[in-house]
Amino acid sequence: AAGVIQSPRHLIKEKRETATLKCYPIPRHDTVYWYQQGPGQDPQFLISFYEKMQSDKGSIPDRFSAQQFSDYHSELNMSSLELGDSALYFCASSFRSRGAYTGELFFGEGSRLTVL
Amino acid sequence: GQQLNQSPQSMFIQEGEDVSMNCTSSSIFNTWLWYKQEPGEGPVLLIALYKAGELTSNGRLTAQFGITRKDSFLNISASIPSDVGIYFCAGQDRSGGSNYKLTFGKGTLLTVNP
Numbered sequence: 529a530a531g532v533i534q535s536p537r538h539l540i541k542e543k544r545e546t547a548t549l550k551c552y553p554i555p556r557h558d559t560v561y562w563y564q565q566g567p568g569q570d571p572q573f574l575i576s577f578y579e580k581m582q583s584d585k586g587s588i589p590d591r592f593s594a595q596q597f598s599d600y601h602s603e604l605n606m607s608s609l610e611l612g613d614s615a616l617y618f619c620a621s622s623f624r625s626r627g628a629y630t631g632e633l634f635f636g637e638g639s640r641l642t643v644l
Numbered sequence: 645g646q647q648l649n650q651s652p653q654s655m656f657i658q659e660g661e662d663v664s665m666n667c668t669s670s671s672i673f674n675t676w677l678w679y680k681q682e683p684g685e686g687p688v689l690l691i692a693l694y695k696a697g698e699l700t701s702n703g704r705l706t707a708q709f710g711i712t713r714k715d716s717f718l719n720i721s722a723s724i725p726s727d728v729g730i731y732f733c734a735g736q737d738r739s740g741g742s743n744y745k746l747t748f749g750k751g752t753l754l755t756v757n758p
Binding site: 532559561569570571572573576583584586616618620622624632633634635636637638640 | 677679684685686687688689692732734744745746747748749750751
């Protein structure tokens, strides 16, 4: 079965550079979530989108922005990168519409960002 | 915000032993989920629980949604080396403006000695 696809899997950037991560949800899933996981930490919620509109916002820095496009894929844009932004970034998707929501989020394999 | 207390933080067991871990919350969740994460990979959903008191199995894994809706446990029976990984509980609140996001526990690192 198709899973959540994230790209790139690995990314190395210098401080103050920008980075863009992409997420392709499971086909027919209408909700996308972004999480950040530091070394040895649990995933922290950043932001989510439902039907291409921002649904909820967590601990996402102002330097980061995200959107969901008409084909439901999502991009996380990170600017003015700092050393502390080095982490694994996960995208997850779920299907919420028409009362069929089950609560299950399915995660991609993540994008590892290293800021030097 | 909501916080989940997951314990134990780590476990070292022998192959064949049973394992139990749990999560407690200061607030109520509508759904509890258990994920397993291996190094450098994304969390993989193991079990999802939707009703207070619900007991659900997935192979050697059994999980329960606490009656108070503030806790959940996961049991793994007859552990095998491939059970190694970090197990996360996650709570989901679908009330108000929470918008379905998951709040994760800190994880339980499981090591299984062959």
